[in-house]
Amino acid sequence: MAREMLRQGGRSARIQAEVHRTVQDLLKTMDRSEITVPMIAERAGVTPSTIYRRWGDLSELLADVAVARMRPIADPDDTGALASDMEAFVVQYAEEMSSRVGRAMLVDVVGSVQSGAAAQCCQYTYHHLETLRERAVARGETPFDVEEAIDRVMAPIVYHILFGDRELSPDYCRTLVRGFFAVSVYE
Amino acid sequence: MAREMLRQGGRSARIQAEVHRTVQDLLKTMDRSEITVPMIAERAGVTPSTIYRRWGDLSELLADVAVARMRPIADPDDTGALASDMEAFVVQYAEEMSSRVGRAMLVDVVGSVQSGAAAQCCQYTYHHLETLRERAVARGETPFDVEEAIDRVMAPIVYHILFGDRELSPDYCRTLVRGFFAVSVYE
DNA sequence: ACCTTAACGCAAATTTTTAGCGTTAGCGGG
DNA sequence: CCCGCTAACGCTAAAAATTTGCGTTAAGGT
Numbered sequence: 336m337a338r339e340m341l342r343q344g345g346r347s348a349r350i351q352a353e354v355h356r357t358v359q360d361l362l363k364t365m366d367r368s369e370i371t372v373p374m375i376a377e378r379a380g381v382t383p384s385t386i387y388r389r390w391g392d393l394s395e396l397l398a399d400v401a402v403a404r405m406r407p408i409a410d411p412d413d414t415g416a417l418a419s420d421m422e423a424f425v426v427q428y429a430e431e432m433s434s435r436v437g438r439a440m441l442v443d444v445v446g447s448v449q450s451g452a453a454a455q456c457c458q459y460t461y462h463h464l465e466t467l468r469e470r471a472v473a474r475g476e477t478p479f480d481v482e483e484a485i486d487r488v489m490a491p492i493v494y495h496i497l498f499g500d501r502e503l504s505p506d507y508c509r510t511l512v513r514g515f516f517a518v519s520v521y522e
Numbered sequence: 523m524a525r526e527m528l529r530q531g532g533r534s535a536r537i538q539a540e541v542h543r544t545v546q547d548l549l550k551t552m553d554r555s556e557i558t559v560p561m562i563a564e565r566a567g568v569t570p571s572t573i574y575r576r577w578g579d580l581s582e583l584l585a586d587v588a589v590a591r592m593r594p595i596a597d598p599d600d601t602g603a604l605a606s607d608m609e610a611f612v613v614q615y616a617e618e619m620s621s622r623v624g625r626a627m628l629v630d631v632v633g634s635v636q637s638g639a640a641a642q643c644c645q646y647t648y649h650h651l652e653t654l655r656e657r658a659v660a661r662g663e664t665p666f667d668v669e670e671a672i673d674r675v676m677a678p679i680v681y682h683i684l685f686g687d688r689e690l691s692p693d694y695c696r697t698l699v700r701g702f703f704a705v706s707v708y709e
Numbered sequence: 710a711c712c713t714t715a716a717c718g719c720a721a722a723t724t725t726t727t728a729g730c731g732t733t734a735g736c737g738g739g
Numbered sequence: 740c741c742c743g744c745t746a747a748c749g750c751t752a753a754a755a756a757t758t759t760g761c762g763t764t765a766a767g768g769t
Contacts, residue, residue, distance in 0.1 A: 342715060342766050350717080368635075373756065382718055387757065389716080442633050445684045448555075457685040482688075486678035486698070494677035497632045497684075498644040501669075511673070518705050529746060532735050537748080560725065569749055574726065576747080 353379045354386065358400045367397070367439045391449075398447030401440035402455050410466050417471040417479070422512045424463060425488055429503045433496050441497060460489055480519070487515045540566045541573065545587045554584070554626045578636075585634030588627035589642050597653050604658040604666070609699045611650060612675055616690045620683050628684060647676055667706070674702045 340347060357379040361370050372393050376383040390396035411424040431437050444456045464481045472478050488511045495501040527534060544566040548557050559580050563570040577583035598611040618624050631643045651668045659665050675698045682688040 340715095345766055346764080347716060347766080371756075383757080384719080384759085385717060392757085442629075446629050446633055453685045454687060457687045461687075485681070487674065490677040490681035491673035493684075494672070494680055497680075498640045500641060500644045500648075527746095529735055533733080534735075534747060558725075570726080571728085571750080572748060579726085 350379075350381055350385065351389075354381065354396070355400050355403055358396065359404065362436050362439070367436075367443075370397075372396075394443060394446055395450055397439075397443040398450065398452040401443045402452045402459075404440060405444075405456055405459055407459055407463060411463055413470065417467065417474070417476045418512065418516055420467050420470065421464075421484070421488070421515075422509055424467065425492065425512055426505045426508045428460070428489075429492050429496075429505075429508050432493070433503045438496055438499075441493065445497075457485075461485065464489075479516070483519065484515060488512055537566075537568055537572065538576075541568065541583070542587050542590060545583065546591065549623050549626070554630075557584075559583075581630060581633055582637055584626075584630040585637065585639040588630045589639045589646075591627060592631075592643055592646055594646055594650060598650055600657065604654065604661070604663045605699065605703055607654050607657065608651075608671070608675070608702075609696055611654065612679065612699055613692045613695045615647070615676075616679050616683075616692075616695050619679070620690045625683055625686075628680065632684070644672075648672065651676075666703070670706065671702060675699055 340351075354375060357375050358370070361375065361378070370393070372386050373383045375396070376386055386396060390399060411420060414420050414423055432441055441456075444452045447453060461481060464484050468478050468481055491511055492503060492508065495503055501507075527538075541562060544562050545557070548562065548565070557580070559573050560570045562583070563573055573583060577586060598607060601607050601610055619628055628643075631639045634640060648668060651671050655665050655668055678698055679690060679695065682690055688694075
């Protein structure tokens with residue numbers, strides 16, 4: 336997530352927004368491996384050195400853009416019950432992330448050792464699951480352990496996306512969720 | 523894994539071995555982000571163009587080296603019982619892969635879209651687990667589902683390594699293994 | 710309104726990557 | 740065992756990307 340900006344407004348913010356938008360546009364058209372910093376700079380109307388100084392290199396920039404895209408814009412859908420809430424959330428997550436660009440985003444985020452992009456990314460999913468949990472509690476349903484949900488449901492999905500060793504059908508996702516609720520094996 | 527070599531012996535093989543060895547040496551000394559192709563080429567005694575032509579770019583080369591390093595040299599230890607076999611295997615895997623270079627290897631492998639490095643990598647772990655399963659069957663123990671083991675045990679470990687959101691203590695690994703054997707939730 | 714300095718643009722210097730071309734040597738056939 | 744074919748390499752020049760120095764612009768505080 337780049338570094339914390341000391342100056343958050345004005346020109347600096349405009350450039351960040353423009354560069355982000357340009358990268359997202361390019362990702363629609365071409366493959367991640369074809370994108371270069373000078374290419375982004377030209378389309379965004381900035382000089383390459385600005386990008387290098389601010390983000391360090393291409394992979395950091397891509398990771399920054401990825402976490403920004405993954406930032407939740409809304410809470411998960413409320414379907415009325417915990418099981419269906421989580422099912423919907425997980426299926427949608429798998430669908431988005433198993434796409435060509437989705438996988439690339441995960442790889443970029445995970446590849447960003449610095450800048451805490453990886454940490455930020457899994458904070459987002461943690462937060463979503465926490466929302467589902469609180470919602471369940473408010474409904475009077477028996478809650479669940481968020482960390483266990485990550486291990487039992489999210490982790491397998493991410494694993495298969497990254498290693499590409501298995502198709503991620505909605506059915507498979509639902510099986511994971513049902514297995515999770517069927518029995519808790521922690522503690 | 524580069525591309526299939528049409529010529530597998532002689533000079534070509536020597537160069538591959540020398541480049542691999544050089545990369546591994548460099549990874550001990552410096553960070554992955556500081557390594558460059560010309561740097562590798564010089565130390566390995568080859569011209570950079572050779573590396574570019576053969577591996578394409580740095581990330582492909584690093585992924586190639588990573589899978590080569592991850593190639594199993596021996597079967598997992600035989601401790602006499604399935605549960606302890608898997609415990610030992612998983613704890614060792616977590617230890618190796620959560621290290622600085624181990625994590626970098628995973629990232630490189632996962633980042634290598636082409637070349638099937640990712641597929642090869644998870645084939646290795648699949649094979650190891652399959653070995654444990656066959657061994658268990660031979661002993662007359664109740665076998666287990668390898669894919670379920672990947673989902674329930676390996677996936678969480680890889681997830682936490684890549685996102686760095688949790689310490690991977692041996693205790694945590696053992697909890698995963700015990701939870702896996704305590705109950706099967708598939709099918 | 711003024712001051713400080715983070716962040717930028719520009720351009721030169723450096724490094725990395727690509728591409729052309731001649732040479733070396735692995736491997737199969739005679 | 741020797742020969743021919745060509746994959747793979749080395750070398751070099753050109754192209755592209757990255758780094759760096761320095762002057763300029765404009766946030767954000769006083």
